[in-house]
Amino acid sequence: MSPLNITHYDAATGxxxxxxxxxxxxxxxxxxxxxxxxxxxPGQNLxxxxxxxxxxxxxxxxxxxxxxxxxxAAGARMTLAAVPANTLRILRVVxxxxxxTILPDSSA
Amino acid sequence: MCRxxxxxxxxxxxxxxxxxxxxxxxxxxxxxxxYESAPCxxxxxxxxxTIAKINATLLNWLGLRREAVVGKARFADLxxxxxxxxxxxxxxxxxxxxxxxxxxxxxxxxxDGRRLPVLVSSVVKYGGEDxxxxxxxxxxxxxxxxxxxxxxxxxxxxxxxxxxxxxQARGEADRARRQAEVERERLADALAVLQQSLVPxxxxxxxxxxxxxxxxxxxxxxxxxxxxDLFPLGGGRWAFFLGDVCGKGPRAAALTSLTRYTLRAAAxxxxxxxxxxxxxxxxxxxxxxxxxxxxxxxxxxxxxxxxTDHDRxxxxxxxxxxxxxxxxxxxxxxxxxxxxxxxxxxxxxxxxFSTAETTLGAGDTLLLxxxxxxxxxxxxxxxxxxxxxALRAFAADHAPSSASGVITAxxxxxxxxGDGLDDDTALLALGVPATHPTAHPATNQPR
Numbered sequence: 001m002s003p004l005n006i007t008h009y010d011a012a013t014g015x016x017x018x019x020x021x022x023x024x025x026x027x028x029x030x031x032x033x034x035x036x037x038x039x040x041x042p043g044q045n046l047x048x049x050x051x052x053x054x055x056x057x058x059x060x061x062x063x064x065x066x067x068x069x070x071x072x073a074a075g076a077r078m079t080l081a082a083v084p085a086n087t088l089r090i091l092r093v094v095x096x097x098x099x100x101t102i103l104p105d106s107s108a
Numbered sequence: 109m110c111r112x113x114x115x116x117x118x119x120x121x122x123x124x125x126x127x128x129x130x131x132x133x134x135x136x137x138x139x140x141x142x143y144e145s146a147p148c149x150x151x152x153x154x155x156x157x158t159i160a161k162i163n164a165t166l167l168n169w170l171g172l173r174r175e176a177v178v179g180k181a182r183f184a185d186l187x188x189x190x191x192x193x194x195x196x197x198x199x200x201x202x203x204x205x206x207x208x209x210x211x212x213x214x215x216x217x218x219x220d221g222r223r224l225p226v227l228v229s230s231v232v233k234y235g236g237e238d239x240x241x242x243x244x245x246x247x248x249x250x251x252x253x254x255x256x257x258x259x260x261x262x263x264x265x266x267x268x269x270x271x272x273x274x275x276q277a278r279g280e281a282d283r284a285r286r287q288a289e290v291e292r293e294r295l296a297d298a299l300a301v302l303q304q305s306l307v308p309x310x311x312x313x314x315x316x317x318x319x320x321x322x323x324x325x326x327x328x329x330x331x332x333x334x335x336x337d338l339f340p341l342g343g344g345r346w347a348f349f350l351g352d353v354c355g356k357g358p359r360a361a362a363l364t365s366l367t368r369y370t371l372r373a374a375a376x377x378x379x380x381x382x383x384x385x386x387x388x389x390x391x392x393x394x395x396x397x398x399x400x401x402x403x404x405x406x407x408x409x410x411x412x413x414x415x416t417d418h419d420r421x422x423x424x425x426x427x428x429x430x431x432x433x434x435x436x437x438x439x440x441x442x443x444x445x446x447x448x449x450x451x452x453x454x455x456x457x458x459x460x461f462s463t464a465e466t467t468l469g470a471g472d473t474l475l476l477x478x479x480x481x482x483x484x485x486x487x488x489x490x491x492x493x494x495x496x497x498a499l500r501a502f503a504a505d506h507a508p509s510s511a512s513g514v515i516t517a518x519x520x521x522x523x524x525x526g527d528g529l530d531d532d533t534a535l536l537a538l539g540v541p542a543t544h545p546t547a548h549p550a551t552n553q554p555r
Contacts, residue, residue, distance in 0.1 A: 025356060057483075057531075058333075058354040065402045065455055073400070086493075093479075094406055094429035095451030098460075 003027055003054070006034050014044030014076060020052035023060025031060075035067045042075030051082035051105075056090065068100060079103055149226070149247030155240050157182035157200070166247055171219035183245065188215040188223055199228075203243065207232045213250060225254035306364045307534075311338050314346055316414030317421070318541055320515040324480065324522055324533040333360040333405075334478045334534035335368050339375075344413060347375040350476040350536045351407030351430060351453075363403050366395065367453075371409060381409050381426035382461040385453060389428070389461070392454025404454035406430035408447070408476055412538060420467035421540050423474060428453035428461060431479055431496070434503050436514060438471030438542065442503035444496070445474075471508045473539035480533030481518070484525040494525070511539035 004021035015038050019031060040046060048067060050056075064080065071078035079101045083091065091097045143150060149166025153159050159177050167174055170186060184195045191214040203209050208231040216224040230245040303325070311319045319338055336350040349371050353363040367388060374387035385407070396403035410425030425433065427447035436442045449460040468474060477499075484494045506517045514537050522529055 058352070061452075062354050062402060062404070065397075065404070065452075066400070069397065069400065069402060093431055095449070095459075096429070096455075098451065099456065 004030055006031055008034065008038075011047070014040070014046055016047040016049060018049045018052065022055040023053060023063060024055055024057045025059045028057075028059040028063045032063045032066055035063070035070055038070075040071060040074035040076045044074075044076040046071045046076055046078045047081055048078065049081045050084060050087065053084050053087060056087045060087075061090070061094065061096070064100070065096075077101065081105065148249070149245075151183065151245050151247070153183050153243045153245065155232075155242065157184055157243075159183060160242060169218065169224055169247075169249070170216060183243075186216050188217045191215045191217075199230075203230055203232065204240070207234075207240075213254075216247070225250040227253070302358075302361055306335050306361060306368065308337055308339075312340065314338070314340075314412075314414065314538075316416075316540070317346070317412065318511040318539045320511040320537045320539075322515050322519050322522075322533075322535040324529065326480070326530055326532050333364060334480070334532045335364045336476070336534050336536045337368060337372065338536070338538075339372060341375060341379050341411065345379065346412050346414075347372075347379060347410070348412060348476075348536065348538065349407055349409040350478065350534055351405050351428075352478040352480075352532075352534075353405040354403060359403075363392075363396075363405065366391070367405050367407070371407070375409070375411075379411050380463060381411060381424055382463040384409050385426050385428045385461040386459070389453045389456075389459045393457055397454055398457075402455060404429075404452040406479075407453055408433055412474075414540070415467075420469050421472075422465065422467055423538075424463050424465045426450065426461045426463045428459070431477065431482060434475040434477075434500065435466065435468070436473045436475065436503050436507035436509050438469060438508045440504070440507045442500055442507045444500065468538075468540045470540050471542035473507075473509055473511050473514055473537055475503065475514055475518075476536045477518075478532065478534045480529065480531035481522065481535070483531060484522070484533075485528035485530070486525065494528075508542070509539075510541065511537035514539075 004019070004023070004027035006020070007018045009016055017031070017034060017038075021027060023031060035046075038046065046067065048064065068078045081103045082105050083102055088097070088102070091100065091102070144164040146163065146165055149169060150161075150163040151159055151166060152161040158179065159181055160179070162174065162177055167177065170177075184192045184200075187195055194214065199209065199212060199214075208229075210229045212228045214226055214228050216226055218224055227248040227250045228245060229248075230243050232240045233242050233244060235241045307323060311321055321336060323334065323336075333353040333356055334351070335353070336348070338346060338348045341347050351367065353360050353367060355363070370388050370391045371384060374384045377387075378384070388405075388407070388409075392404060406427075406429040408425055408427045408430045410423055412424075413422045415421045425445070425447060427450040429450055429452035432444040432446055434442055435445055445464065445466055447462070447464045449462045451459045451461075453459065482494055482496055482499055486492050486494050486498075502517075502521060503514070506514055509517065515535055518535055522533060
C-alpha cells in the first residue's frame with residue numbers, strides 16, 4: 001500500500017485533490033505529476049485538501065509551490081484546505097502563509 | 109494347471125507329450141552346433157597365440173573366413189593396435205602366470221575396420237604334467253556396455269562442465285561485485301569532495317568573536333542541502349549565513365553551490381542583509397521558478413561587527429523563510445530573534461525581506477540552525493518533533509554558554525535523537541567571549 005493516495009474530483013469551482021498520506025522526498029512527485037496532468041481554466045480554483053496529510057517536508061512544499069505556480073500560469077487560483085497544524089506551522093516559518101490562500105477546513 | 113478330480117484327462121496327456129517333443133526339438137542337437145552358434149565368440153589358441161579353433165559367431169563379428177584365420181593368425185592379430193599392445197604387455201603375461209583372466213575389456217578390429225568393444229575371458233588348459241597346452245577364450249560383445257559407460261562418462265563430463273560454468277559465473281559475479289564496490293567508493297569520494305565544496309573546510313578566526321560549527325550528514329550517499337559560511341567583508345565587519353535548500357542529492361548540491369556563491373558575491377557588493385537576500389531571490393527565481401521548476405532555499409544572512417572593549421557587538425540579519433535564530437544571553441536567558449516578513453528565497457519574483465538588528469554583549473552567543481534540529485523525531489510518529497519550545501528550553505538550560513560550548517551541547521543532543529534525526533543538520537554559533545574568566549578556572553578538573 002502506498003503511503004500517498006490522491007483522489008481527484010471536479011467541483012463547480014474547479015478541480016479538488018484530496019491528499020491522503022505523506023508528502024516527502026519519496027512520495028511528493030506523485031502529487032506533482034497529478035497536478036501537471038490537471039486541466040485548469042482561467043477563473044477556476046484548484047483546491048488541495050490536506051485534511052488527511054500525515055507529513056510534509058521541503059519536497060512537499062516544493063510541490064505545493066509548483067501547483068500554485070501552475071494555477072497562476074493558467075489564470076486560476078490555488079487554495080489549500082484543512083492544512084494540519086504541523087504543516088501550517090512550517091508554512092508560517094517559511095512565509096508561505098503570505099503567499100497561499102489557506103482555508104481552515106475542507107468546505108471549499 | 110491343477111484340477112480336483114480323478115486325474116489328468118487323456119487330451120491333457122496328449123498335449124504334454126506334444127510340448128515335450130517341441131521342447132526337445134529346441135534343444136541343441138549337438139555340442140558342435142552350440143559351439144558354432146553360441147551368442148558369444150569362442151576361440152582356442154596355442155600357447156604362442158596361434159588360432160587353432162574359432163567359432164562361427166566370432167568369425168561373423170570379425171567378417172573373416174575360417175581359412176584366413178585358423179593356423180594363420182594369432183589372437184593378438186584380431187585386436188586393435190591399442191588392444192594388441194595391452195595384450196602383449198599385460199594380458200598374455202598375466203594369463204601365463206595366473207592360468208586364467210576374466211572380463212578384460214579389449215577391442216577387436218573387424219575386416220571392414222570397425223572396432224568391436226568386447227569382454228574377454230581366457231583359461232589355460234594344462235596337460236597331465238601340468239604343462240600348458242592351449243588357451244581357451246570366450247569373447248562377449250560389450251558394445252552396449254561400452255555405450256553405457258560412454259554415456260556415464262559423457263554425463264560426468266557434462267556435470268563437470270556445468271560445475272565449471274557455475275564456478276566461472278560465480279567468479280564473474282564476484283568480479284562484478286568488486287567492480288561495483290570500487291565504483292561505489294569512487295562515487296562516495298566524489299560526493300565527499302563535492303560536499304566539502306558546499307561548506308567551508310574551516311571557519312576563519314574572527315578577532316573578538318568565537319565561532320563554532322557542526323554539520324550532521326543524514327546519509328553519505330545523499331548530498332546534503334544544508335550550508336553555512338563565515339567570511340570577512342573588510343573594515344572589521346564579517347558576514348555569515350546558514351540555510352537549507354529544498355531537496356537532496358546532486359540537484360540540491362548544485363542549488364547550494366549557486367546559493368553560496370551568490371550570497372558571497374552579493375554581500376561584497378552591498379552587505380545590507382535584506383538587499384543580499386533580494387539579490388539571491390532574483391537569481392534563484394530567474395534560474396528555476398521562472399521556468400516552472402521552483403527551487404528554493406531558506407536562509408538567514410547576517411553581518412556582525414565585533415565591538416571593542418566597551419562597545420557591544422552589532423548583529424544585523426535577515427531571514428528568508430528560515431527558522432529564527434536563538435540568542436543565549438550572558439544572564440542565562442535564551443530567546444528567539446524574530447526576523448519579520450521573510451519568505452522562502454526563490455519562490456516569487458519579488459519577495460519581502462527586512463533586516464533586524466540586535467547587539468551581543470560579553471558572554472552572549474548567537475545560534476543559527478537548520479530545521480533538522482527542530483524537526484528531529486522524539487517519538488514513534490513523524491508528528492512527535494523536538495520543536496521550537498524544547499530548543500529554547502534546552503538553550504536556556506545551557507545559557508550562558510560559549511559558541512563552542514553550545515555546539516558541543518547540541519551535538520550531544522543530536523546524537524541522543526538516534527534514528528529520530530533523519531535530516532541533515534547544520535549548526536553555527538557566534539559568541540562574544542565573556543570578559544571575565546569563567547567560574548571554573550583552567551586549573552580545575554574539567555567536568
